[in-house]
Amino acid sequence: MPERPDLEYVVPILSERLVGRGVASAEALNPVVMRVAVLGDGPSQLLGASVEAVTRRAHFVVFTLSGELDLVVHPMLAGRFELQEGSARRRKDTAFVLGIGDGQELRYRDDVQMGKVYIVPRVDADRVIPGFASVGIDVLSRAFTFKAFSALARQRRDQVKVFLMDKSALDALGNAYADEVLFEAGLHPKARVRELSEEQLEGLHKAIKAVLRQARDTIARRQPELSEKVRDFLKVRNRKGQPCPRCGTKIRAAGVHGHDAFFCPTCQPDVKGRGFVDWRKLKR
Ligand SMILES: [Zn+2]
Structure with missing residues (x-):
């Protein structure tokens, strides 16, 4: 779904709602979209970090976290974000969930599974994520x-x-x-x-x-x-x-x-x- 105009709308909202929040939980529900560039269980290594910034870089949404790892999402064709109460029903296409305290969740949904969710050391992002290093x-x-x-x-x-x-x-x-x-x-x-x-x-x-x-x-x-x-x-x-x-x-x-x-x-x-x-x- 998201192209530049969509991200112009979505990213500031995510930033307003997420910056300063701590990562209370992280769940990968669909391994097809996950790209984990660290050894061991990637999502669990995000726990306790706080969100320092949410920015757009080309078609990527970058969640800059405290610590060494960042979360980078490339929504491709059909990826979409939701901010929901943790108690709200999860849609079938929910691929990744970040608990952000107060029972709130950031959900990444992708019904065609073409998007990608990277958990990546910040220093490696340019090298690991295709298309990330050179932005026009x-x-x-x-x-x-x-x-x-x-x-x-x-x-x-x-x-x-x-x-x-x-x-x-x-x-x-x-x-x-x-x-x-x-x-x-x-x-x-x-x-x-x-x-x-x-x-x-x-x-x-x-x-x-x-x-x-x-x-x-x-x-x-x-x-x-x-x-x-x-x-x-x-x-x-x-x-x-x-x-x-x-x-x-x-x-x-x-x-x-x-x-x-x-x-x-x-x-x-x-x-x-x-x-x-x-x-x-x-x-x-
Ligand atoms: Zn015409």
């Missing part, structure tokens, strides 16, 4: 100028959607918001970065800022439950077959380098004609 330029910061963006883009030879999703370049866009940004910019997801004009790159830079800020603000305004995913305002993502909100053409889906991409073939034309062949047209 923060697209919601002042450092994300057009100059910085175009310098990055000019080094790329890949497809624009692949570039947008490279977290070591840009911090950070996932599958859903990459599609939304490309729709906003009117660019086909398979367009090659090096083929984009200066004007198209400028449009893309603006679209990244506008789409993520708007999403962040919309989610903040809606104030969903921590575990709830608010995506109903997205324009093309997961809307295959539905009319484009701008021109009415049916939204299409296609694979781009192992990811799915949703786009409007009219608003995001495949100018080079290499992406898709319309077999029906060829037959005529």
